[in-house]
Amino acid sequence: MLGIGLAEQSGYFELLLTSVVEKAPGNLVLWVIIFVGILGNVAGDAAPIVIPPLAAIIFLKMGYHPVAGAIVGYVAPLGGFAANLIPGMSDALVYAFTEPAAALVDGSISLNVLMNYYFIAFSAPVLLVVIYWILKKYTLPRMGEYKPEGQKIQEAKEFSDRERKAIKWANWSFVLVVLALVALTVPSSGLLRNQETGSIVNDSPLMNGIGLIMTILFFILGLVYALAAGTMKNSREFSKMLSDSMSSMGSFIVIVFFAAQMMAYFEWSNLGTILAVSGADLLQDQSGMVLVVGFIGLTAIINLFIGRASSK
Structure with a gap:
């Protein structure tokens, strides 16, 4: 919550989601909106807030009914919910319930935050196809043609050049942290392997510490973006971002x-x-x-x- 919350509060996820959808090729834009919505649940509450209005504007410019875009922008992150290619907050959240529940059956069972990864990763492309099929088969035909009657099309939120440069710095910081994790995991004597068995999965620092690793990963990403974009100017704002991200835990x-x-x-x-x-x-x-x-x-x-x- 602290790591991903900082990335959300700094504005990184909002700009990231918007940039990906804006740069999507015209013939793939519907697929991209849905896919970004599904993957966006890793950002917590950011996706269902950012994607619906953005999708509505894009649908309007493409000649589709904007309400259909708003519906898809809402359905993709909340219909997908926990399906993702990237472990997110929901995995860490549900793990806290799954571990004691499994202990009722077998107290010696070994679980970790990534125990559900195969399922959520496979679910993402399946949901992508299902949501797209329903959109083309039912939602768009039922909405029909939209005639704004001279109304001005609302533009998507504009981001400054500084913010767009900041997201590049943040993305590079993300890549560097991932490369550091790979360097600590791939070698046979890697520090994140089980030092006795050499396993990456079973009782290894990588799996046992995945919560902390996710925190550090998104924390660095959010911090770099906030400093580069100027959305965080002092320690008071930094503290407020962390507080706001944790307030949803109440x-x-x-x-x-x-x-x-x-x-x-x-x-x-x-x-x-x-x-x-x-x-x-x-x-x-x-x-x-x-x-x-x-x-x-x-x-x-x-x-x-x-x-x-x-x-x-």
């Missing part, structure tokens, strides 16, 4: 307090073990497909009524 902390009490009583009562055994008996004669499809159906229904990841 409701999460409240939920965690009551969740912690529930988990403690749940463990004390052994209900987890009882439910696991009873559930195993109930599903004993069910096929794997029934179990998997049933769980996906339950999750889909929950998603319609509960929006926040921590609540899910």
Whole structure:
């Protein structure tokens, strides 16, 4: 939250998302808007705020209905939600719930923030195709032709030359940090490998410290952009950016307090073990497909009524 929050508060993510969409080739712009929206959830709340109005303006200039653009700009980051090619805040957030839940079944199980990566990475292109198909098949035809009747087309937010230069500096800082991580991981004697087994994944500093690594990565990126763009002029503004980025954690902390009490009583009562055994008996004669499809159906229904990841 501190690292990614600083990158968001500094204005880096807003300019990055806007720049990518603006520079997209005309025949690929719809694909790019959706793809940027899906990947944009790594920026937390920035994508569903930046993408809808930006997409509406671009759709209007392309001759499409702007409301269709606003819908796509909203659906892509929130429909994609946790799907991404880059680990984000949602992975670190949900990990805090997954680890104690898994411990109810097996206390020796080893988990990390990237345990869900294969699934979220594969989901991103699938959602890209599905959202694009629905847009072309249903949304655009139903919206019909848009006639502004002489209304002036609102322009997208303009960014200064200094801000555009700043994003280049920030991107280069991102590349340098990634190269440093590679240099510490790829060699057989790398510091981020498991020093006993040489593994990169199993019980390695890279996996065990992925939360801190993500914090440092986005923290440096956001700090470089803020200083280069002039969006942060003194330590007071720096402190405010960090405070604002953490303020969204308030409701999460409240939920965690009551969740912690529930988990403690749940463990004390052994209900987890009882439910696991009873559930195993109930599903004993069910096929794997029934179990998997049933769980996906339950999750889909929950998603319609509960929006926040921590609540899910």
